[in-house]
Amino acid sequence: MKPETRKEEIIKTAAKLFKEKGYSAVTMRDLATAMGIKAASLYNHITSKQEILKVIIISLAEEFTQEMNLIKTSNHKAIDKLQMIVSLHVQITVKNTYGMACLNNDWMHLEEQLDYYLELRKKYEQDFIDIIKSGIKSNEIIDSNPEIIMFSILSTLRSLYLWIPKKEDINSNSLAQSLSKVLISGINT
């Protein structure tokens, strides 16, 4: 792993502050205090709170988009693609819980990048539902409302950032495996 740059450190600290106090309540001064540096030197690395928000949210949204592109164009079966999506969310949320909290809670505070973010999200949900529909067509997935299926899976995956911090000592692979089983095969015997 390459060492963290000052800018990366600032972004990490900001994501934690946004989670604790909410984006609107955090000031650049709070951020400088949390970093133990002067506000003036903060501006050597970053121009505004909005720039930080953009970096956090857009880089996550682009990561999800890229991975979804790999998954959807792969040759796997629909059910396997859904398992890969579950793993993707678990891994990103374990790695960057504060960033995911920020994505979920603060996306509406994006300014120039709001439309771009909404476009990426819409595309992601479209790809997700297309995978479900192809699984229904190939008889891998029950013939139920694809939107209800997507809502059910995606609302669990989007809540992971709330739940993961309460679990100590989490193992991404085993969580992804258990969660895939519960979401895909159900819980009844």
Added chain:
Amino acid sequence: MKPETRKEEIIKTAAKLFKEKGYSAVTMRDLATAMGIKAASLYNHITSKQEILKVIIISLAEEFTQEMNLIKTSNHKAIDKLQMIVSLHVQITVKNTYGMACLNNDWMHLEEQLDYYLELRKKYEQDFIDIIKSGIKSNEIIDSNPEIIMFSILSTLRSLYLWIPKKEDINSNSLAQSLSKVLISGINT
């Protein structure tokens, strides 16, 4: 149905405003304007924004608590109890979507009632997990981590307020049925 009292009307309008602007940003003046009345006459019915928040959240939390008590003490099988819980969330969320949004987004703004709310929520989750554990014991539910099972179901149910308003013409019973099937039996064929 009995006619709505002025106080009920105020509470409904407030829940809608809280959803749109966030609890902190709404003033008693905004509420009076939305009701088309003077702020002074608002105070004939309600003493503060905090009182409104308390009425919205605590009455919902107590409704969930009462229904959970009926479900857990009933003679049904564990899987049937889980289906009843799914129906409960669908019905309450369809009936009172703004209230559920307020419960989910604004509970942390409760003041004297915060501890009471947290106690009710903790008890609800404990009852939920006990039902899952009894279902694992009776071999109705797969022997997986009960917390992962609860998290997976409950995070979907708690997100219903985000999803239901986008669906026109929703039928609570058929939604509860499809969602139960997806959450309990899974989606694979």
